[in-house]
Amino acid sequence: MSKIFGYTKKGGKDWFSSDAYSDKEIEAIKDPEGGSEISLPTAIPSPFARIDLVKTAFRNIAKTPDLKAYTKDGNVISSKDDEKLVSDALDLTEMLFNIDSIKERIKIIVWDREAEISKLKSTSDMHRRFAETLELYLEQDKSSYNFDLLKRLYLIEYNHKIIGCTSPATLFFATANDLTHAQIKLTKNDITFDEQYTPLYERDIEFQRYFYLLFKANATLSQRMPDLVDYLTKNLKKLNTTNPQLYDELNKLNVASYISNYSELDTGVTGDVVEVIGVPLRKRKKEDIVGSIKASDFIIQSSKYNGGLMPLALQNSLNKPFRYANDKWDNTIKVPFVDSETVLERRWLPGVRIQYPYLTVSDFLEPYLIRLVYPINKEKFFDGNVNAETGDDSKGYILPLKKQFFDYFTSDDLTSSFPGKPKIEMVQLPAGAVKVTLSIPIAKQGESISFERVYYQSAESQLSKPDEEKNKGVIVEHQFGVTLFPFIKTNNPNIEAYYRVQLVDRDVTGVLKNTDYDLRFYSNTQQDAVEVRAKKIRSSKKPDAVETATSQYYVLHKEFDFIQVRNLIATGASGIIIPQWQPYQSGNEIFSFAVDFGTTNTHIEYKIGSGSPKAFDVTPDDIQIATLFHPTKTTEDFGGTGAIAIRELIEHEFVPQLLGGSSEFKFPHRTVIAESHSLNIETETFSLADFNIPFIYERKPEKDKIQSNLKWAKREKGNEKRVRAFFEKIIMLLRNKVLFNRGNLSQTRLVWFYPSSMKPARKSSLENTWNELFQQYFNPANKPVGITESLAPFYYFKGANKLQGGAYKPVVSVDIGGGTTDIVVFKSNKPLLLTSFKFAANTIFGDGFSEYGAASSNGLISKYFPYYENLLSTNKLYDLSKVLSSIKDKNKTEDLNAFFFSIEGNPKIKDKKLFSYNSLLSNDEDLKILFIYFYTAIIYHIAEVMKNKKVELPKHLIFSGTGSKILSIISPDMKILATLSKKIFEGVYNQTFDSDGLTIETEKEMPKEVTCKGGLMLNTDDLSIDTKEIKATLTCVESKGIDKLTYDKLTDATKGDIANYVSDFNSFFLKLNSQYSFTDYFNVSEKSLEIFKDELNKHLRDYLEEGLEYNKKLDEVAADEKEVEETLFFYPLIGTINNLSSHLSELTPVNN
């Protein structure tokens, strides 16, 4: 048998003519070791060996059935090397197709054949040799590799390493160097340059489409790259079975779409296109990716997002056949829990190298979960669907949501629990951990993506750090409270919004003691936070002092839907609070309010429509505030933390839950306002931020600075602000009442009162304040109506049918307030005569003409303060003891007396009799004479005025006002008082009553309230009277022919005459005693009577001067020619009474 030393199967002898070795012969060469080994022999004697290797690899692999390594009959048709070379080249082609996805890491370097060779030749011999070799092979091997068409090569640099280059034979070829650094997941499930070699038909469909279009649209490629054409042909054949749809599509490709479907691929310089043998390559159009992704099942279903491309919401371990970016979702894709790129548009989708916005857990869930020391007030705030069946139900949680969540959803979406809406759930796990699950609706119908995070309990001593990358959250327990006022949202742009939000920070110990909180308010319709009109700090905590807390107040004039609470210092913890606003219903109920701003007490009455008036209240049905803590489920000491400041500061500085009814707080209430001790009155101030009406006053110890005597305080900026704040809070309460009860704001009516003795400037200041506030808060159709305090009670008594026998004969209405007494004489239901003077309850219970507090020297106080101090402490009423001492510190007699009177009305007092100041005083035989003197002076004065105006004797005396309680101190029997009064009238008139006699009418239980009630019961006709016309002021020197007294006429002589007039009255009073024994009828002690007589006429002239001086300062008087507004009769009496009270108080100690 002959032997041929070669591989053709031709027979021959010696050196015989055969054929050039073709593929057939080359394939027939058997590799003794199988040919599958990866060694990538660089056996090609050309510097362009790699171009050749790849070309050969394509040629080999195109001969295989599956375009993979293949051995047939022991012949290696295509080796593993071939498979890798082809796969790498395809990877490069695909990378460039998707270049926009990796553009920040990729660089294209142009090697221009002519320019570079010429440069190389001119630099050095070594470079020249290299260049000439390249030149030689470029010329000699041009037909195999299309070097004839090669003008430029494009080197691909990735991560600063060359990874590949364009090839005129195969489009691209890859480096033989390590490529693990370039293993990226570009599309689908293929990782570039990995060990899994991927034939074309297993690659991204978009890429395949491009590949076929590229060849179809560019004949040069088909002509010059036959190996690739073979590969594509085989690939298509394969697709016929693996993806018939794509097969079909690829067969019908339209050449025109090559240009339109793809963008120019450039080197980074626009217009500098990347070409292979003159054919410009193209790349995936950005819009195409975006277009393709728009069909993704993961697109978040946002009800409001308008920030550009709608992001995908992605989660790990999702095992559903969803459409992802441009292919099916792959369960193995790792979605990071946090993406450090904050600009969504710059994010890269995980698993595929596509730049497109997406959202992951940390975009919506906070790293910290704020745990509260109380359960959330579920009825008013969204509690995040905490599963309370497990774990601790004495704690609540702030929603650990980032603000970004609300770029996509409204707060209503979250709380609605409708399908297709986001949903949050919190489940408490063992060891205090909490799992929060946020379901995000996505494009796939009925499906959602779950953002889930488990929050772990932080260590006590030091806050644990959350690990967002590992999705581990941290629970931090914060002690703060948030209270909204009012808890209503009208959603009506025509109705102004006026909110006050209180934040109480009681983190005073441990790691959080130096924290500082901030609230931001957001509306569902606006991206930016709602403007905060003002933010005020009223109390400031002192770390490690547990009784302190910081309170902040936010003044808002816009409606909001949710609140972000942020811890500014300690941890950066933050969360969302969503109020569950009740649906607001507009209505047409007409509300009428009457506000009696009294010297001592303020009262408000209201009526709805034509209903009967009742005291202003806040009932469980129209609670105006909303506390974040649950009002009933929260334990007394806030789960053992002692954070009671969260509750207390609401009452101290804000608004109580309830008013009136059985509540501990009600109107009438002391006319006082509270403010921070550190308030700078020169700054812009806001009611319920800087000031509030402290309903706890006289009930609980006050922390704040309390200002009383608002009505008659010196007129200066601070006081005006306080009055305004006082009114404003009232106006807000009224407004909310209307809003909560289907009222019509603009139809609301407001009646307010002023004493007719009030100087016009002071009165108009009040009037302006009322008008402005009412205008601002109600935009009313009717202006507020100001009524003199004296008129109203009559209409109450009349309207309530309390005047027996009618009102044909004169009826005298006496309204004894704290500061003034107003007298109106009605006849035939019409006011006939009116007078007013500052001789009222405070004459006895106040400091007389002392400009400053003089309680320490006041007789009543020195007598009864020790008594109450002892009584309260004996009965362990420590709060009230504290109240007492705090009021005493201010040294104001009227405040202390007001407090003594208030004690029996305190809900904490069981034995009202024991604590009743009224009862004590009525049994005080030493002091009784003062009250009778006081009373007699008023009646005497009335009689004098009436007689002077020639009015017949009255039939009824009606009493109202806080000060009318003095009547019951004198005697519980009104008939005795009526008799006394009759005797006074008869003495003045020198004439006796007819058979109708004189009756006294009063509302003992609610003397204060009748003003307001009357104000709501009178007709507008009743107000048509000009009170100036009927106003009468007794000069006390009428006998000297002076009917009108002006300051310039107030000479020493006149003053002497006035003093004499008073002296005459004193004589009248003593004569009265002889007619109607004070001892017999009123248990006046003999001793007191003696002292009384001794002291009575002392210092009258001095007291008159003091009174004039005092009043002059009060209203910063007045030109000398101006008329003296009130009678001067009482000025000396005021001094007398004050003087007498000290003497009389010393007689007998309190009997108890």
Added chain:
Amino acid sequence: MARLFIFAIGGTGSRVLKSLTMLLASGIKPNSQREFEIVPIIIDPHKSNEDLKRTERLLGNYYSIASEVGLGNGFFNTKITTLDKLVSSENRISGSFTFNLQQVSNTRFKDYIDFNQLNEPSKALADILFSGKSINKRHEEVDLLDIEMDIGFVGNPNIGSVVLNQFKDSDEFKEFASNFNSEDRVFIISSIFGGTGAAGFPTILKNIRDAMNNKNIDGKGFLQDAKIGAVTALPYFNIEKDNDSPIQKSDFIGKTKAALYYYKDNVTGNNSVNSLYYIADDYSGKPYKNDPGDGGQKNDAHFVELASALAVIDFLETSDKELECVGGKAVKPIYKEFGIRNETADIKLSDFEDYTERKISLRLSQLALFRKFLNEHLSNSVEKEAWSNDKPEINKKFVDDSFYRTNVTEFLVSFGEWLKEMSDNKRGFSPFNLESTLDSLIQDRTVKSGFFSGKVDFAMYDDKLSKKSKGKTYSSSQQKLINLFFETTEDILTTKFGLKN
């Protein structure tokens, strides 16, 4: 006289050239239209290569002998000369058969192309063209760019293609080009599976065909259309398995195939070669020591090298007409393979096909017989036998002279080794029983010893020598020795052994 420029590249190139030298020394001549002077140029970066050294020395001896005795004496009957001998004295170059590669010793490839000074685009290009790993002479894996080139191109012909390209700038190439005439021919010997040969063949081939673009040379036109033959040796021997070595047997095949694909497109495919001789042997025989070159690379001579040398003869026998070129392309490229009559592990002369057997049997046997006499019997005959004493004498003085002592003896020792190595190799070639008695010198060939004919022994040999020399005029003792023995051995072998002329 026309010239055949032989570029013998790498280890295989040297060994084939050695075989050719043996054939030419034995008196084998191509049956060509004209006489050719052989100008061998050995190209091998691996200077310490033993094969190269042996071949160079052999050529030196050949040249000395042939110069001394001149042509027409049977043995050493073809002129072999160095390139420098072709040019006038003032232009003398190295004076050897070897082309000296510059700047390869202890040089990394990276430095050879001054990689670090390349500008960004060219550096990027070099980075990818020469990417990947290789194994250096310390058997460490290194980046291809860091490979040191002084042990050949250890299986990286792409690097070889760059480095060997300096050849075109060399004085040798310039001399070659300027001395190249239209009737001259080129033959390139290389192996496809190594480093140097695989790279050198296309480099030389392309540079010749690309001569028009070479500004440094004359005679471009002749060169571009030169008649070029080439033998490319495909794997024909085994090497020992050594995982640390850059040379792997499985690589041989892979590299061969890759290179063949490249040739298919860029050598044969573009008709660059006029006549290409493929030779391979898949016989799985005794492995060569795995030595990438640093151990001296001394490989035993192999039959395939002999066959390859025969390809040179065959090429010279091809007519000019068949080797026509136009525009640097062969008009009618020829591809050849070699066949023998019998598939055998140990080839004898009779296993060749007739033409080859006829061509080489007699001449090779003559040289073997010449060697045998000189080795075993000359000292007995000198100054005793008539042929020795006849003028010009082949006396003791002659034997002590360097011509005999160095040139002839060394050459024939090499010849003996060559034969021995081929016979020891597997597949083997053992035409002669070198150590046997004279009559059983040729394997498978029995001496015709009949009634009328005498015994074949040195006495008969001496007798024949004396008869042949009688009355002949020789120009010198040297010429006498070569000529006399050629004629005598021819006579003995044809008459006694029945070999045909």
